[in-house]
Amino acid sequence: MNVRKKLENLNIEKRAYINGEFVEAENRKTIEKISSIDGLIISGIAACDDVDVNKAVEFAKKSFYSGSWSMLPPSEKKIILLKLADLMEKNREELALLDTYETGRSYQNYFYDSIPKAIEVVRYFAEAVDKYYDKAIPPRGSEFGVIIRVPLGVVGAITPWNDPLVVAAWKFAPALLMGNSIVMKPAEQSSLSILKVAALTREAGIPSGVFNVVTGYGEVAGKALALHKDVRGIFFTGSSTTGKRILEYSGQSNMKKVALECGGKGPYIVTNNCSNLAEAAKVLADNMFYNQGQICSAPSRVIIDKSKFNDFIKYLKLECERYVPGDPYDTDNNVGCVVSPEQYHKIQKYIQQAKDEGAEVYQAQNKKLHSEKACCIQPTIISNISIMSKVVVEEIFGPVVVVLPVEGVDEALSIANSSDYGLAGAVWTDDLDEAYYVARNIETGLVHINSYGNDDNSAPFGGVKESGLGKDKSLYSFDEYSDLKTIWFHSRNYQR
Numbered sequence: 001m002n003v004r005k006k007l008e009n010l011n012i013e014k015r016a017y018i019n020g021e022f023v024e025a026e027n028r029k030t031i032e033k034i035s036s037i038d039g040l041i042i043s044g045i046a047a048c049d050d051v052d053v054n055k056a057v058e059f060a061k062k063s064f065y066s067g068s069w070s071m072l073p074p075s076e077k078k079i080i081l082l083k084l085a086d087l088m089e090k091n092r093e094e095l096a097l098l099d100t101y102e103t104g105r106s107y108q109n110y111f112y113d114s115i116p117k118a119i120e121v122v123r124y125f126a127e128a129v130d131k132y133y134d135k136a137i138p139p140r141g142s143e144f145g146v147i148i149r150v151p152l153g154v155v156g157a158i159t160p161w162n163d164p165l166v167v168a169a170w171k172f173a174p175a176l177l178m179g180n181s182i183v184m185k186p187a188e189q190s191s192l193s194i195l196k197v198a199a200l201t202r203e204a205g206i207p208s209g210v211f212n213v214v215t216g217y218g219e220v221a222g223k224a225l226a227l228h229k230d231v232r233g234i235f236f237t238g239s240s241t242t243g244k245r246i247l248e249y250s251g252q253s254n255m256k257k258v259a260l261e262c263g264g265k266g267p268y269i270v271t272n273n274c275s276n277l278a279e280a281a282k283v284l285a286d287n288m289f290y291n292q293g294q295i296c297s298a299p300s301r302v303i304i305d306k307s308k309f310n311d312f313i314k315y316l317k318l319e320c321e322r323y324v325p326g327d328p329y330d331t332d333n334n335v336g337c338v339v340s341p342e343q344y345h346k347i348q349k350y351i352q353q354a355k356d357e358g359a360e361v362y363q364a365q366n367k368k369l370h371s372e373k374a375c376c377i378q379p380t381i382i383s384n385i386s387i388m389s390k391v392v393v394e395e396i397f398g399p400v401v402v403v404l405p406v407e408g409v410d411e412a413l414s415i416a417n418s419s420d421y422g423l424a425g426a427v428w429t430d431d432l433d434e435a436y437y438v439a440r441n442i443e444t445g446l447v448h449i450n451s452y453g454n455d456d457n458s459a460p461f462g463g464v465k466e467s468g469l470g471k472d473k474s475l476y477s478f479d480e481y482s483d484l485k486t487i488w489f490h491s492r493n494y495q496r
């Protein structure tokens with residue numbers, strides 16, 4: 001079935017959401033972009049600037065100090081966020097359509113995977129919040145202390161386009177549940193689904209000013225938010241280059257708390273003790289190609305023992321055929337387009353560079369092209385390439401995996417850790433001691449053993465090195481969106 005026509009029935013909101021109302025950018029400017037699906041123009045999304053950001057922050061601050069949300073007991077916040085999750089569920093089709101329309105990722109993938117995941121994130125945090133305790137310093141004579149977590153106040157969230165609502169939910173759910181008011185700045189490539197969620201927050205009962213969405217360009221609206229003096233925390237997911245800027249903005253303004261989830265170049269180590277190469281290749285393809293490789297934690301560097309190289313490549317070539325891209329609106333297609341013509345050309349440039357360097361470049365054989373203008377890239381395997389090549393070192397953010405043969409597990413680790421990134425990785429081996437050795441020594445925030453990507457909301461997610469700092473997901477996330485405060489009590493009376 002092709003669901004494109006269903007878009008025509010939607011009343012798509014393209015204005016910013018500030019203080020409970022949808023409003024145009026004060027400057028009346030809008031964003032214009034070219035769809036990667038068919039080359040048509042997508043236009044009309046408010047291109048907010050610092051004026052709108054200031055307004056959103058001011059209302060967010062007012063709402064925070066009014067206590068209308070921040071002082072609600074956790075159990076009441078929980079009920080409202082569970083209602084929001086239910087409303088998202090009810091609007092799942094629309095959310096999936098909006099994200100497909102803007103990002104070119106397949107509707108099937110949004111409807112069955114990404115949107116349900118975002119809903120689960122909201123439920124996970126909502127269900128957890130009223131079961132969480134703060135800490136006490138045990139009484140000592142007349143002294144007693146408690147350590148509590150207090151909301152930061154107004155927080156900003158700047159999010160990317162590759163998994164719009166999942167990443168947004170990782171941030172707004174714990175932020176709201178800790179009592180903060182929030183200003184979201186979605187990527188200019190994917191603003192519509194979070195605007196729909198904004199409407200749903202109103203329906204769920206989140207008071208005006210507590211949840212705001214300021215759409216617009218990163219260098220304008222995102223920068224203004226990250227530089228704002230009244231914003232007490234900025235929570236960012238995106239490229240490492242922008243992440244470094246966010247750190248600077250914090251230093252240039254008010255030393256606001258910063259958490260960064262940035263890029264990756266996931267090492268996927270397969271040792272000579274791995275007997276199930278077919279499974280290793282299948283799991284790699286599942287995690288590398290499902291969103292045209294536009295996944296921060298994608299296992300994009302296979303580091304494999306020489307003895308296993310040929311067999312693994314054989315299996316991987318077969319797996320590529322399951323991820324051939326096609327019309328994203330066709331519900332039979334699991335893979336759609338890359339996000340934009342710019343992203344398409346950037347990825348093609350890397351592939352061409354590998355060819356120019358004499359590397360072996362293999363691409364899936366089947367084709368499902370639906371439009372001359374479609375920006376789709378075949379799953380691509382690159383081998384016989386120098387470990388110094390840009391293609392091996394840089395994050396491509398496309399369906400391109402490099403396969404690097406090594407001798408022994410120490411060489412594998414040394415190559416894995418030579419990257420500036422350190423988000424997620426894996427080791428495939430039948431030897432438990434070897435698995436532990438690699439897991440212990442690999443420099444990534446998350447490491448999978450004989451698996452990839454099936455960690456759930458209970459697992460903290462975030463990188464080391466230039467993959468960022470701070471954690472999304474898990475109960476640790478509540479700590480990100482709060483400050484620790486100590487209340488020290490000295491009793492003067494009733495002493496024994």
Ligand code: NAD
Nearest residue numbers: 159160186187218219222223238239242261262263264296
């Ligand atoms: P990007 O850094 O270009 O943009 C991310 C967000 O930052 C967008 O909202 C953008 O508008 C905003 N932005 C851009 N410049 C800004 C500035 N100067 N000041 C403030 N905000 C600014 O990244 P992208 O291309 O949208 O996303 C792809 C990147 O995101 C990849 O590197 C990917 O690895 C990373 N990513 C990481 C994770 C993770 O959890 N670690 C998840 C998804 C994506």
